Amino acid sequence: MLWYRGKISTDMEVPFNLSDRGLLLADGVFETLLVTGGRAFLLDEHLDRLTRGCATLGIACDRRVPEQAVRDLVAAAPGAATLRVTVTRGAGARGLPPPKDAVPTIFASRSPWSEGMAFSQVRLAVSSIRRNATSPLSRIKSLAYLDNVLALGEARQNGADDALILSSDGNVACASAANIFILENRHLTTPPTSVGILDGIMRGFTLSAARDMGLAVVEEAFGLDRLMKADAIFLTNSVRLLMPVIALDGKECHPAATDLMVKLASALADALGLHSRPTF
Structure with missing residues (x-):
């Protein structure tokens, strides 16, 4: 299940700008969260770290967007799950210098999780x-x-x-x-x-x-x-x-x-x- 631009889809293939710096330069950050009992565990801590990571890279990310992505995906289906939230700097011209007008790309995905995945030796x-x-x-x-x-x-x-x-x-x-x-x-x-x-x-x-x-x-x-x-x-x-x-x-x-x-x-x-x- 995928969240992209405010919409949820079971189709994991969406239009994506091939000049996105996350794809070309790994210019971005991500978080992986666990959902149990209808809530994302330690959500604020994950969002805080995501925000700090964006600040380190100089990515202007509105915290409310990834937070909404998480809440939408939690509400979209019952049961335990893992969520991955990804933020890239966005598309830019060829080369290393970050574009001044870059618009971050933000998307999130939901995958099943079971208790059997925990506490293994x-x-x-x-x-x-x-x-x-x-x-x-x-x-x-x-x-x-x-x-x-x-x-x-x-x-x-x-x-x-x-x-x-x-x-x-x-x-x-x-x-x-x-x-x-x-x-x-x-x-x-x-x-x-x-x-x-x-x-x-x-x-x-x-x-x-x-x-x-x-x-x-x-x-x-x-x-x-x-x-x-x-x-x-x-x-x-x-x-x-x-x-x-x-x-x-x-x-x-x-x-x-x-x-x-x-x-x-x-x-x-x-x-x-x-x-x-x-x-x-």
Whole structure:
């Protein structure tokens, strides 16, 4: 299901300007949201990040337009779903300089989602691709996602489910489309955004839920040695929610803090109104 120019269609093919800079230069941003119980989860947080990303790129996007797209798609059909909202700078002349009079292209799509897509265990493989902390794109949800695509492909070739991407100085950064956390003696640690990661919406929810549980929460850089010594490792994102890591580069991880992971995942399930509960 597609939202484009205020209209909803089941036809995913619409007229599109082939000089659009989103298509030619990945000049734009996007958000992926989860819909359960007839609402888009953490909508304001997603729209805030979308707005910040547009501001970073200098795209003049009226926040009310993507918000209306989300609300229209939520109302268009019952059931759980994922929504993707895309904003590009719009069409422009050939070349790199952004046109001063560009009109942003905004569209959104809706896809089915089921609870079986959440809380799955994952095996990671360390990627040869590194995050570039000096790039503004490392901290916004840019359309330029090829590093992530290549890292995931490399991990799959190595028999893993996802990639563990390191920062340029060798610290743990993130997965191909998820933030990473470690649990150590009731301390929850995740890399800071300064290592070149996206500040995930589920990352923020998890940090808040951990504080509510009485866990000590730390945002600091750490390396592979500390990662492998942790009581538990897990990933978060807006579609698959919380994912325990059970292996890294073929070496099995044996989580000793599954009770805390279950509590964090259950807090997320409760907030989303899910019927199933994680059992790691």
